[in-house]
Amino acid sequence: MNLELTDDQRMLKDMLDRLVADTGGVEAHRAAARMPRGWSPDMWREIVELGLPAMLLDEALGGLAGGGTELMIVGEALGRGLIAAPYLENGVLAAPILAAGDGDTAARALASLIDGSRxxxxxxxxxxxxxxxxxxxxxxxxxxxxxxxxxxxxxxxxxxxxxxxxxxxxxxxxxxxxxxxxxxxxxxxxATRILTGEAARKAVAAAEARRITYLAAMALGLASHALDTTIDYLNTRVQFGQPLGANQSLQHRAAEMYVELEQLRSATILAACMLDEADQLERERVMVAVAATVARTTRFIAQQAVQLHGGIGVTDEHVIGHCFLNLTAITIALGGVDANVTRLSDLGGFVSREPYWEAAR
Amino acid sequence: MDLRPSPEEVAFRQEVRDYIRANLAPETHRVMIEGRIPTKGQVVAWQQALNARGWATPAWPSEWGGPGWSPVQRAVFLDELHQAPAPEPVSFNVAMLGPVLIRYGTQAQKERFLPATANLDIWWCQGFSEPGAGSDLAAVRTSAVRGHDADGDHFIVDGQKIWQGMAHHADWMFTLVRTDPQAPKKQTGLSFLLIDMTLPGVTARPIITIDGRHEVNEVFLDNVRVPADCLVGAENDGWSVTKSLLSSERTNIARIGMTKHILRRVKAMTSDDPSLGVKAAAIEAELKMLEVTQLRVLDAQRHSDGADPRSSVLKLKGVELRQAASELLVAACGIDTLRAEAAGPEAIADPLGTALPNYAILRAASIYGGASEVQKTIVAKNILGL
Structure with missing residues (x-):
């Protein structure tokens, strides 16, 4: 077990935190939604210049040889900043498939992805x-x-x-x-074929694992931002002559949000660590459990963040409403709790039916 | 980041599992599998088997017989016990009193008590709660008045303690008593005292819990003369001693292996009703993430050995999932689990008759060891700054 970030990973995180602090936030998010593509070309240009679209690729292809941990770092930061950019589609899903693909067409497409031109x-x-x-x-x-x-x-x-x-x-x-x-x-x-057979099937399965990992990380960034914002609000908003946070029922609600946030963080770390797992069945089990956890934890955190903010929580102006909508959108994109839990059951779950010493799974 | 255990850790887990398999009495194992309570003799025999290997006291320093394990190794050890399932070393002895004596005890107290405590030659019970002092432990009223007579320094103890787990097995009780009723703060007039259960004036009475079993007791202390050499730590400093006891060894508080054992029983019964399998999977998903949360807390201990407020998260979520699993087992058993006696061969779903009693008594898990409401207040104040 090792949960430390490497120096390179720490630098990546610092760099993204600065990017998000400079350019992220609810105003930029609302502005991007009104743009023709739904995201800001200027923001995308900055992400491209940091080399992030190639982050998961081998160094020989101009990449940073990143893995699950790097994916988590980027997703958490972009989620926290409510950054509207086509990173999921390009850097997370498309780039590794194109890199694995055969032929000039794949290579040209990859080059246009890395330089942000397409x-x-x-x-x-x-x-x-x-x-x-x-x-x-x-x-x-x-x-x-x-x-x-x-x-x-x-x-x-x-x-x-x-x-x-x-x-x-x-x-x-x-x-x-x-x-x-x-x-x-x-x-x-x-169309131009770039992959066939088992290689194609594996590329799609791996992309799905990356999608779940990245969305979990985005959800973690959004949910931790929602909880931080809620704690600030509880400490500053005065009603009945005292801060809201002086009420024990609200303290306990915030504590429950924190417990679920820690579970969400664990799910994201688990996904990041299992992204390259060779055992496909175990990887799928983990990924559906992660998806179920994202859906379950963010529903509670997002709903309570709005509730504890009162009326301002349902306005377009305040960041909490956007956290709520983005978290809900991620949950829907991941398929919600029930479908993922049912799939986990179909895959046998994590605990064996047999006595421990006979199974020891 | 990498969550995989090291090869040494994998080998360690196997070594622990092999030792348990080779040394746990089959009858004790069966009792544990079925969710029944092992007898005193079974627990003593098992703890002595562990002690023979040097494993009865995982968190003690090697000077006093501890195996010198890392926090991760200690967690692996308990996880193997929970999943086997096998009894834990008696926590009153090993997780509570032992570390307190090692930190606060005199050399004479250590030599007198620690070896016998490790080997379960002395069985300890906890004498903290009182009818008027539950979550608000510092409100204890049992009085201990210092005196001196021909036989030496002593305390005269009067009062009532409650919820003494396994006090009917216990030889000794460690207690929190009030030695200075005039102290300006209620926390500052308390002392930590060891009481021999065979002393005149000590009476333990059973409290039968809703599972129909006798596990807890109330203990009456009527004019009990306790020798002064049974005081641990300084007089009127018992609150510090008690806080140290309550904060030690909380890393495996999530009891994940126990929940897995309950889920195994559920899953062995789900062939007739796939919806039970889905409900089990919902708990399994949460449990998987809690395992990671526990690893994160353990990892943090490599860098700091201070109390981690995230242990409250482990307690809250661990209890929630264990209670949910026990409730699911009741659902899996259906109406057969209403049969209150050890069932005969005609009972199909719950041949052991333990699902409902265990579900019922597990409601206490969110009450003892810091109620869930207390844990949430700790999270709000110590982590969130509310």
Missing amino acids: SHALVTEGVTATGDRLSGAVRNVRGGDSADTLIVAAGDGIFIVPADAEGLRREGYPVHGGGRAANLHFDAVA
């Missing part, structure tokens, strides 16, 4: 492949309307499709909590 979105369902032609429809693709390039898992392969390809139709829309998404329709769209 944005990407990942499609993992709803599309079928006939040869190198893609057909089908998929809803709610995060970043799907602002992407310049789509990466599509279909049949036994993964394909690259330029967003302006013939036969591809996109209906974009803003989503609650910030950013945009799209419904996509593929009608015999010509």
